[in-house]
Amino acid sequence: AGETVTVTAFTAQAGKKEAYFKDRALGDLLDELDYASQKVEVRMVDFDRDRLTAEKLGVTEYSTVVVQRGQGRVDLKDREMFKRIGKGTDRQLEFKGEGAVNRALAQLMADHKRVVYALVGHGELDPESHDPGGLSEMVGALDQDDYELKRLDFVRQRDMPVPRVPDDASALLVLRPKVQIPALEEDLILAYLATGGPIAIAVDPDSPVPSLLGRLGVAIPSGRVLDKLLVFPYPDRPVPRYKSHPITKDLSDDSLVTVVSGVAPVQSAVPPIEGVRATTVLETSRDGWIDRGGELVNGQGVYEPGLDGEGPATMAIALDISPASGIVKKRAGRVLVVGDADVFTNSLLQEGPGNASFALNSVRWLVGDEGRISVVGRPAAVRRLALTAEDGEQ
Numbered sequence: 001a002g003e004t005v006t007v008t009a010f011t012a013q014a015g016k017k018e019a020y021f022k023d024r025a026l027g028d029l030l031d032e033l034d035y036a037s038q039k040v041e042v043r044m045v046d047f048d049r050d051r052l053t054a055e056k057l058g059v060t061e062y063s064t065v066v067v068q069r070g071q072g073r074v075d076l077k078d079r080e081m082f083k084r085i086g087k088g089t090d091r092q093l094e095f096k097g098e099g100a101v102n103r104a105l106a107q108l109m110a111d112h113k114r115v116v117y118a119l120v121g122h123g124e125l126d127p128e129s130h131d132p133g134g135l136s137e138m139v140g141a142l143d144q145d146d147y148e149l150k151r152l153d154f155v156r157q158r159d160m161p162v163p164r165v166p167d168d169a170s171a172l173l174v175l176r177p178k179v180q181i182p183a184l185e186e187d188l189i190l191a192y193l194a195t196g197g198p199i200a201i202a203v204d205p206d207s208p209v210p211s212l213l214g215r216l217g218v219a220i221p222s223g224r225v226l227d228k229l230l231v232f233p234y235p236d237r238p239v240p241r242y243k244s245h246p247i248t249k250d251l252s253d254d255s256l257v258t259v260v261s262g263v264a265p266v267q268s269a270v271p272p273i274e275g276v277r278a279t280t281v282l283e284t285s286r287d288g289w290i291d292r293g294g295e296l297v298n299g300q301g302v303y304e305p306g307l308d309g310e311g312p313a314t315m316a317i318a319l320d321i322s323p324a325s326g327i328v329k330k331r332a333g334r335v336l337v338v339g340d341a342d343v344f345t346n347s348l349l350q351e352g353p354g355n356a357s358f359a360l361n362s363v364r365w366l367v368g369d370e371g372r373i374s375v376v377g378r379p380a381a382v383r384r385l386a387l388t389a390e391d392g393e394q
Helices: 017-036 051-057 097-109 136-144 183-194 249-253 355-366
Strands: 005-010 040-045 065-069 072-076 082-085 092-095 114-119 147-152 169-175 199-202 224-226 276-283 289-291 314-321 333-338 383-386
Touching: 005 017, 005 051, 005 097, 017 040, 017 082, 017 092, 017 097, 017 383, 065 097, 072 097, 136 147, 136 355, 147 169, 169 183, 183 199, 183 333, 199 355, 249 355, 276 333, 333 355
Parallel strands: 005 040, 114 147, 114 169, 169 199, 199 333
Antiparallel strands: 005 065, 065 072, 082 092, 092 383, 224 289, 276 314, 314 333
């Protein structure tokens, strides 16, 4: 509990207009941290002149901040410390470092990891698998964010006299079962949801659809989602459009693409079920549609009226469930439904610029952890630097 935290900040690229603003903001933050706690050691490193320290820490980018405590470490990139906001003559560079560093400190100082369970036993994605379709990369990403991803197998749950979702579960993931989940096990999942337990459910085109989705007012229509806007050169990778939601806010702000592959459409009930509020998280552009097996032209799908479903097509929705629904009891519940399980797998988590963030943000939203509590330091005034159009292109 008494371990010292070390915060190492590397300077910006010298000679650029932003460099003075960035280095001053980072320096002020280090002074603030040093003043606020005797258990925090800070240092500013000149990235160009002290390459030995940069190489020792494995830092390859300007304005990186490394936060360390014992064996734990969080690296904060330039884009997490600074953001460009506004357009035209109002374009500015804003310092976001206080919040980013405080979240890292909260993560490193947590006494224990929260547990997220992934259901297995029906062909779901497996946290212990290092194969392209496994979740070992997600295990690592969640571990960095202070979550532990464990398998949950109701059949082999020998440590409990009656099978149930364990009491220490912060969230439950049901990621693309290959066979139908037995009714008894679906009842166990619904019982967990009834207590306010958050759940993420991912399906693929033609994979079995958990029947509990119908209870939530969610349908998975036949076909697969396509769009004229694709990740080159893949005909089955439509580029998602982010809708306004906490899961996608940072991804949208930073224009980070989340790569999906072979996506099933997701639809919420119209009219909605009382007490269930559905918010679209991912959808296609206006040129997207639900393809139902038409001919390929030059290797790509083509929208065929009368056969295909009109777009834009929804790929993921988030459900906020109140006790008025009768599904949950005293506490509100959260459910995320994604029409693609690949988005969480080893094959795409590192390939897609936004995939790891989408996975982490999904878990954060599910457990109500959109913001981290400040641990060290106090909120500082927002700092902004006005940029010209030329500066914004650098």
